[in-house]
Amino acid sequence: MNFITDAINTLCRPAILFTISCGVFYLVLFKWREQFSQKRTVIALELGMLAFILVSMLNPTFKDVVTKPDNIPIVGMLFLVLYFTWLYFHKAVINDNLIAQGKDVENKAEAKQMTYTWPDLVFSEFICTIVVWCGLLLWSIVLKAPLEEPANPVETPNPSKAPWYFLGLQEMLVYFDPWLAGVVLPTLILVGLILVPYIDTNPKGNGYYTFKDRKLAITTFLFGFLILWLLLIVYGTFLRGPNWNFFGPYEVWDLHKLEFLKNVNLSEYFWRGLGINGGKLPDNPFIREWLGIVLTIGYIVVGPLLLKKTLMKPLFDKLGAPRFYITAGLFLMMASLPIKMILRWVINLKYIVAMPEFFFNI
Amino acid sequence: MPLPSFPEAPEGISRRTFISWVTVGWAGFTAAMGTGLTAVGRLFFPNITFEPPQQFKAGFPTEYAVNKVDERFKKKYGVWVVRNEKGIYILSTVCTHLGCTPNWLEGESKFKCPCHGSGFYSTGINFEGPAPRPLERFKVLLSEDGQIYVDKTLKFQFEKGQWNDPSSFLELA
Numbered sequence: 001m002n003f004i005t006d007a008i009n010t011l012c013r014p015a016i017l018f019t020i021s022c023g024v025f026y027l028v029l030f031k032w033r034e035q036f037s038q039k040r041t042v043i044a045l046e047l048g049m050l051a052f053i054l055v056s057m058l059n060p061t062f063k064d065v066v067t068k069p070d071n072i073p074i075v076g077m078l079f080l081v082l083y084f085t086w087l088y089f090h091k092a093v094i095n096d097n098l099i100a101q102g103k104d105v106e107n108k109a110e111a112k113q114m115t116y117t118w119p120d121l122v123f124s125e126f127i128c129t130i131v132v133w134c135g136l137l138l139w140s141i142v143l144k145a146p147l148e149e150p151a152n153p154v155e156t157p158n159p160s161k162a163p164w165y166f167l168g169l170q171e172m173l174v175y176f177d178p179w180l181a182g183v184v185l186p187t188l189i190l191v192g193l194i195l196v197p198y199i200d201t202n203p204k205g206n207g208y209y210t211f212k213d214r215k216l217a218i219t220t221f222l223f224g225f226l227i228l229w230l231l232l233i234v235y236g237t238f239l240r241g242p243n244w245n246f247f248g249p250y251e252v253w254d255l256h257k258l259e260f261l262k263n264v265n266l267s268e269y270f271w272r273g274l275g276i277n278g279g280k281l282p283d284n285p286f287i288r289e290w291l292g293i294v295l296t297i298g299y300i301v302v303g304p305l306l307l308k309k310t311l312m313k314p315l316f317d318k319l320g321a322p323r324f325y326i327t328a329g330l331f332l333m334m335a336s337l338p339i340k341m342i343l344r345w346v347i348n349l350k351y352i353v354a355m356p357e358f359f360f361n362i
Numbered sequence: 363m364p365l366p367s368f369p370e371a372p373e374g375i376s377r378r379t380f381i382s383w384v385t386v387g388w389a390g391f392t393a394a395m396g397t398g399l400t401a402v403g404r405l406f407f408p409n410i411t412f413e414p415p416q417q418f419k420a421g422f423p424t425e426y427a428v429n430k431v432d433e434r435f436k437k438k439y440g441v442w443v444v445r446n447e448k449g450i451y452i453l454s455t456v457c458t459h460l461g462c463t464p465n466w467l468e469g470e471s472k473f474k475c476p477c478h479g480s481g482f483y484s485t486g487i488n489f490e491g492p493a494p495r496p497l498e499r500f501k502v503l504l505s506e507d508g509q510i511y512v513d514k515t516l517k518f519q520f521e522k523g524q525w526n527d528p529s530s531f532l533e534l535a
Contacts (some may be wrong), residue, residue: 154437154455156462158476174492175479178460243465244479244491256469261481261490356495356521 005059012239015345017362023230028089029219033211037093037281042086042190046079059250067142070089074237081230085222091209105208145278158242158255167236168229174266175340177351177361192330201325216315220331228337263350266292285355292353296362299336304328414439420510423450423534431466433483441512443498444464444484449533452500452512453486459493473497487520496520502532 011017028036035041053075056062066075095105115121148157162170172181204213211218239246241253267288272279282288307328308316316324344351353362418439426445427433435441439465442453455463462477472489473482480491487496501516510532518530524533 040398067411152437154440154463156465158465158479160462170478174458177494182460243467244473245478256467261479263490303366325405350492351494359494361494 005250011246014235014239014246015342017235017239018231018341018345021227022051025223025227029211033089036086037089039090042083042090045082045086049079049082056249061247063233065253069146069314070164072143073139077230078234081226083224089210089211092211095210096212097209101211105210108272141354146251151213151283159240159244161236161240162322164233164237167240168232171232171236171240172337175337175344177359179191179359184339188330188333195326195330199319199327200320214337220334224334228334252275254257261348262345263348265350265354266295266307266352267354269347269349285357286329289353289355292351293362296353299332300329307331365409383409406481418515419505421513422450422509423504423532431468433466433526435512437461439512439514441514443510443512444532449531450510451486451531452502453516454498454500454514456498457493458488458495458497459491464497499525501529503529504532 011020016122057066060262062203065071098105143149152158161167169181169186172185175181176185200217202214202217205217230329235246238249241251241257242255243249245257247253247257267281269290270278271288286293305327308324312324312328315327319327340349340352343352349360353360355361384397418435420435420443423445426443428445428447432443432445432446435443436455440455442455444453445452450527457464457477457480459475459480462464464473464474464475464482466472466479467474472485473484475481475491475493476491480488480493480495481499482488482497485496487500488494496519499515499518499520503511503513505511516529518524518527
């Protein structure tokens with residue numbers, strides 16, 4: 001028994017769970033799409049997840065975390081996300097096969113049919129409103145609001161968690177300076193989503209589900225949503241405990257858990273690690289951080305050019321220069337999050353450019 | 363199907379009258395909003411504040427054990443008083459990452475922030491988590507009656523080399 005719980009705890013270490021999730025993401029999208037889209041797969045997965053959670057309730061820590069009124073909706077969300085992701089693949093695979101056979105997509109005839117707003121649409125909206133209302137009423141009666149002690153500026157609850165939908169952002173803040181993770185990156189998420197219709201004028205996939213017609217767009221979106229947003233919410237909800245340490249799902253939330261997290265800046269790795277300048281960091285911040293500055297500028301400037309020449313060449317031909325560079329820029333900013341996270345987990349890298357003198361850390 | 367007929371404009375209101383009334387309406391609206399916003403702006407300057415004073419006396423140096431982080435003024439003034447072999451310094455309880463209040467963990471001898479996991483040594487130097495710079499220190503000196511005098515209006519930041527300033531550290535012979 002201990003062996004199994006230890007194994008699961010280990011698998012839930014941040015770097016390992018992230019790697020596994022990315023691996024599963026890749027396999028489902030590109031290797032097992034057909035199998036994943038079967039009805040029996042989603043039933044098996046949902047039941048498997050339910051069984052896993054029920055059996056895990058035997059563990060007191062797991063039970064505490066999962067049944068906390070705050071967290072129950074998040075558990076529910078996991079089931080819903082799995083279902084809706086599956087539903088998309090289910091419909092997309094059917095359509096992709098139809099398109100491959102040269103036939104019309106599934107709902108084309110249906111799409112041409114017209115119905116009235118009143119009573120058809122308004123009536124079903126009304127029913128939905130009532131169902132959601134009942135759900136909220138029941139929820140508010142059964143699950144008590146997790147109120148805490150009165151706010152006190154000198155005593156921060158430990159751990160201090162953002163509302164669940166912001167836990168992904170809070171997790172981001174662990175890896176970046178606040179101005180980046182709190183201001184620049186969230187703004188870019190919003191700006192990027194607003195820009196999508198202007199960048200992406202490809203009419204394929206309008207009004208019907210498809211994967212093969214829109215591989216890059218759908219993969220990017222699903223990676224951003226499932227891995228960079230939801231997986232980080234799962235991290236923040238279930239795996240972050242006191243002192244914002246990582247805990248396995250069956251690990252007791254020990255206030256005094258000791259983790260050696262001594263972080264090192266890239267400049268310290270460079271000057272101390274290579275013993276240049278006698279292992280001393282130069283006083284001038286620009287000389288001290290030259291490697292990080294070069295790498296960052298290279299990432300932002302050379303990155304899009306490289307993508308244009310290699311991986312995204314067809315996209316450049318299709319979009320033209322202005323659209324392509326905006327897309328590539330957004331793409332690289334999105335990729336910067338997992339890059340920084342992995343660097344932190346693997347080599348304890350704190351900042352690539354660390355200039356606290358100017359409040360500028362990347 | 364015939365087009366729906368719109369009601370005729372009522373008699374007696376000329377274009378000029380209409381525009382005059384609209385102008386009066388908008389002017390009134392702007393004035394009301396302006397007054398309201400000014401009244402709201404007044405709230406930013408309260409007559410009295412309940413903030414603790416920025417300068418205070420923190421007792422005699424002998425009340426502080428050597429190599430201990432003292433939390434007695436954390437709640438009231440938001441500072442830790444730390445005494446080492448050489449003397450006393452005052453650390454701010456505001457995390458330099460996003461401003462939460464870290465906890466002093468005696469067993470691990472470090473400050474640990476519950477929001478994003480930043481960690482600081484008892485000196486205030488940051489060593490783990492995302493905090494980009496060390497905790498700030500406040501001005502401290504010995505007042506004439508022999509008590510420790512803390513002035514929170516003057517802060518000293520390590521990364522600017524200000525910890526070398528003599529008033530950031532109270533040397534005890």
